[in-house]
Amino acid sequence: MEEYTASQVQQLTRTVLDSSLEELLRAGARKMLQAALELEVDEYIELSRGASEAAGRQVVVRNGRIPSGSWSAGSAS
Helix, strand or coil: CCCCCHHHHHHHHHHHHHHHHHHHHHHHHHHHHHHHHHHHHHHHHHHCCCCECCCCCECCCCCCCCCCCCCCCCCCC
């Protein structure tokens, strides 16, 4: 069985905690961004509700939503 020094244990612990914290922060940022975008889209659709083109169709409509987890964005880190 391998033995670790106190500084190695501290480094391993710090690495795991930093990784967990980073995941938590990313998830929170993702939820905040999603909520902000949803609000912006809803406001835009509401403001454009009465607008129609020459043929009488609405100019702006919501065609649905992408299922949760079906897309991802890269990270610059």
